Amino acid sequence: MTISSLVPRMTRICGPGNVVTDPLELRTYECDGLTSHRATPALVVLPSDADQVAAVVRECAAAGIPFVARGSGTGLSGGAVPREDGVLIVMSKMRRVLEVDPVARRAIVEPGVTNLAVTQAAAPHGLFYAPDPSSQVVCSVGGNVAENSGGAHCLKHGFTVNHVTGLEVVTPSGELTWLGDGTGVPLGYDLLGAFTGSEGTLGIATKVVVKLTVAPQVVHLVLAGYATLADGGRAVSDIIAAGIVPAAIEMMDALSIEAAEAAVACGYPQGAGAVLLVELDGPAAEVEAELATVMKLIEAAGATEVRTADDPAQRFAIWKGRKAAFAAVGRLAPAYIVQDGVVPRTALGDVLARISALSASSGIRVANVFHAGDGNLHPLVLYNDAVPGEAERAEEVSGAILDACIDYGGSITGEHGVGVDKSRYMPRMFSDDDLDTMQLLRCAFDPASLCNPGKVFPTPRLCGEVPGHRRAPHPAVVAGQAAVSREGDPPHPPMEIF
Amino acid sequence: MSARVSAAKAGKALAAACDNVRPGAADDAVGAVVPSFVAAPSSTAQASALLRACAEHDLAVLPRGSGSRLSWGVPPARCDVVVDMLRMGAVIEHAAGDLVARVQAGARMADVASALATAGQEIALDVPGPATIGGVLADALAGPRRLRYGTPRDLLIGITVVRADGTVAHSGGKVVKNVAGYDIGKLFTGSAGTLGLITEATFRLHPRPAARAWVTARVQGTAPEVTTMAAAMVAAAANSPLVASAVELDRPAPGGPISVGVLLEGSADGVAARAREMEGLLGSLAQVPVSVAAPPDWWAGIPTVEGGAAEHTLMRVSFWVSRLGGVLDAIDAAARETGLRPAVGGSAGAGLLYVTLPGGAPGEAVARFAGRVRAAIPAGRGSAAVLAAPEAVRGALAGTAGLAGTAGLAGTAGLAGTAGLAGSVPGLALMRAVKDQFDPGHRMAPGRLTWA
Ligand SMILES: Cc1cc2nc3c(=O)[nH]c(=O)nc-3n(C[C@H](O)[C@H](O)[C@H](O)COP(=O)(O)OP(=O)(O)OC[C@H]3O[C@@H](n4cnc5c(N)ncnc54)[C@H](O)[C@@H]3O)c2cc1C
Ligand SMILES: Cc1cc2nc3c(=O)[nH]c(=O)nc-3n(C[C@H](O)[C@H](O)[C@H](O)COP(=O)(O)OP(=O)(O)OC[C@H]3O[C@@H](n4cnc5c(N)ncnc54)[C@H](O)[C@@H]3O)c2cc1C
Secondary structure (H helix, E strand, O other): OOHHHHHHHHHHHHOOOOEEOOHHHHHOOOOOOOOOOOOOOOEEEOOOOHHHHHHHHHHHHHHOOOEEEEOOOOOOOOOOOOOOOOEEEEOOOOOOEEEEEOOOOEEEEOOOOEHHHHHHHHHHHOEEOOOOOOOOOOOEHHHHHHHOOOOOOHHHHOOHHHOEEEEEEEOOOOOEEEEOOOOOOOOOOOHHHHHOOOOOOOOEEEEEEEEOEEOOOEEEEEEEEEOOHHHHHHHHHHHHHOOOOOOEEEEEEHHHHHHHHHHHOOOOOOOOOEEEEEEEEEOHHHHHHHHHHHHHHHHHOOOOEEEEEOOHHHHHHHHHHHHOHHHHHOOOOOEEEEOOOEOOHHHHHHHHHHHHHHHHHHOOOEEEEEEOOOOEEEEEEEEOOOOOOHHHHHHHHHHHHHHHHHHOOOEOOOOOOOOOOOHHHHHHHOOHHHHHHHHHHHHHHOOOOOEOOOOOOOOOOOOOOOOOOOOOOOOOOOOOOOOOOOOOOOOOOOOOOO | OOOHHHHHHHHHHHHHHOOOEEEOOHHHOEOOEOOOEEEOOOOHHHHHHHHHHHHHOOOOEEEEOOOOOOOOOOOOOOOOEEEEOOOOOOEEEEEHHHOEEEEEOOOEHHHHHHHHHOOOEEOOOOOOOOOEHHHHHHHOOOOOOHHHHOOHHHHEEEEEEEEOOOOEEEEEOOOOOOOOOOOHHHHHOOOOOOOEEEEEEEEEOEEOOOEEEEEEEEEOOOOOHHHHHHHHHHHHHHOOOOOOOEEEEEEOOOOOOEEEEEEEEEOHHHHHHHHHHHHHHHHOOOOOOEEEOOOOOOOOOOOOOOOOHHHOEEEEEEEOHHHHHHHHHHHHHHHHHHOOOOEEEEOHHHOEEEEEEOOOOOHHHHHHHHHHHHHOOOOOOEEEEEEEOOHHHHHHHHHOOOOEOOOOOEOOHHHHHHOOOOOOOOOHHHHHHHHHHHOOOOOEOOOOOOOO
16 A cells, blocks of 8 residues: 555544645654754644544554654654654644643643643642753653653653653554553553653553642752863762752853853853752752752852842743753854763763863864753754864764763763664664663564654564565655645644643 | 473573572472472573573573562462572662662662661662562562652663573663663563563662651541541642652551551751641641651551461552542442451552451452452552452452452453553553563463463
């Protein structure tokens, strides 16, 4: 069966207006937040509910056509890059908050709901949704589940996987099933945990039960300027050694401070070599004492300037600089690569020194923004793609940074995922047997390898008896097909809270 | 393994793979099954060679930690080799500055705790008993502090396993934040030894709190005011920004008084102030609560009833906390209808209760009891699984309500009671597919999870 012959079936399932075949419109889905990897999907569908997703996947499975889920397309590893020979299943019509149970501290949401919308639905009950990626205004909960996304506050509050207690998923063969029952009490193998972070390769999440967290009594944010990253790093070590687990500990170097200042005028200390942000939250009776200790340690490490912010508006103003950092760096160079390596926190100093040496020897500038509390680095490797050879050199520096992370016992990705971008680095971190074992899980879920194939693993594993059949890459949508316009669709259906 | 000759050959192969192999003895029996061999590897490499030898000789394998919980659930259908993990008891690495520790799976929780305590740190799991790291992971067990810190899967950041065919595999690593590749560690939590052998695990650590206080309150009166009040207290404590580490409940007899206990952890001054506030919060709802420096005597235990534990039936009931009152009422109603006298207790604030039924209860009554409790839990929002029961009760349950495997997963029949939100069993077909991939010969703890 060809993809074009799927169009009428998909239209019957999703309704006219929710199937995209127009070549120009298809191109708007060619990449995610990592624009260096692109592919135009053969077909895009926008289902409205779980049954439609299941029906779409069943059609693909029966025809042996690969499919890829897409949330808001903010991913930074090319996870949502479509297949030219496949169907892209976009979750943007599934944006309802289905239920909030404040006593159980649970909400059930559809996967297209944005991360921030969950917190907005929870806020009237004094609750919030803890994982807070910087992209939270746009990124979807389904995408968060697929990437096991973190955020500045995951140091204390945990990642997406620690806050999802149930998932309704469509399996790669098109069956609807639940993983987990919302309680958080495990039943058998933790498939819920294994699905979270599997980057859309084990199925499509159609409902998500999230854990809500009680809003803290007090929150204090401290900003400190330092002459060097090493000074700031000392403060971080001392805070951890004092047995304090802040909600967040973030650092930025001179280059990223400069970029953030230019972009959002966040007013960070002028000329500082490093800015450290430490946020404390919790019961007032604990946090006030912690704050006193943190202030002492921050001063002792040689802070050149210290500010504190207690009310939401002040805190927002300070966080603005940090959260804008990625985008801001775009001002420093025509192009840049965002890395996401992780090192044991105590190796941060050594690895930053190696990055700075790499930068010096290659002439490629690197701006550093990082989650200092958990050793997750986001080096921004800057280059000019108009200068011949510079992109390649930047790519080399970027790879060498990941090597440094691995040398120190770290990881190639802390939160952005492997996707298409880093699959080639996986063998540097894992043995063939490790990768083979991971793919046993893939074979259990998706023996035909149709669900977001070509991501995460450098080489696919054969799963033995493969039901269905694989197709050769499909050229493009066959000419003469009626282009289906989506004009007039409400971009965001109104949110319903029951 | 039928013939004597092949037994001797297998024994030789095992001895070549592992330097500590002996014939199984009566006290190695799991249920009525006495293993032919007990092998205690000293390293992941030996464990790998051992499982490869088992694969070559088609031997069924049962991993064993301290062995404290092997009697729970269903005995294995077949068990040729018990793999005793107690020789692998080392803390391999404790990176205090990174709040990370790598330990061997045979290490006892208590020993690991004292090693980490020297740096003022801990794995924030308070499972009672002689448990080993491997047993706690394989059974996905957590004590009262699960409310704040979660279960083993939330604290595990890296794992080394030996597959049924002897292949050694790692996932995760030794950094807390890491999304590279699938998380095989999650898969192995709750696997009850049926997917492979866990040999090493890396955990994220927490600073040990400087101080602790327990605030307890007792609710008595007439039903259903008692259960309504207790449920309100549990919800208030668990949802308070005072941040309780645990909110536990104890009800030794049906219809009787209920105790609610709240654990607060932090700095000495902070805990004292929060305990006072928590007393005020609970006091606005019930009889005068008191804060104490030591846990109440019922804390963290499996609720006890008279008679030998081997004869008791132990159930684990999980639910959304908003249903707590209804679940307590259903347990009372079930007690009235069956004449059984349950003791109830557990992590109510985290949606979890254990129910112990006395020995000598007719299997049919236990089945009715379990069914009544299940009916109080909306489909797909919890479960009522039988964790342990004497053989006669197991027989009765097998036909009707189903029996839990060691991980608390009810047998195929009983899974009706654990149906997902969609009204079907959560992921059962996928779990079977995973089992088939990891252990195609079904030699790892066969029959322990009745559905696998
Ligand atoms: C400016 C900026 C800042 C960012 N900051 C952070 C940060 O602080 N922390 C962080 O962790 N990430 C961050 N990210 C990365 C990104 O926002 C996250 O990975 C996010 O979770 C992706 O969500 P999405 O809806 O955009 O997913 P997409 O990009 O659409 O998809 C991501 C992956 O999820 C899969 N997927 C999507 N929906 C589903 C579903 N329903 N079921 C199964 N699979 C699905 C896709 O197939 C793909 O593999 C940032 C990105 C940007 C652009
Ligand atoms: C609230 C609560 C209260 C409890 N109270 C008590 C108590 O008072 N006394 C008490 O004795 N226990 C108690 N327990 C149970 C106790 O926690 C268990 O004894 C313990 O977790 C099991 O550890 P173990 O090393 O003894 O495992 P074992 O009993 O040896 O094994 C348990 C399971 O794990 C598997 N397994 C073990 N090691 C591995 C491995 N390395 N790889 C793969 N699979 C493995 C086994 O095959 C078996 O299926 C309690 C539990 C809870 C939740």
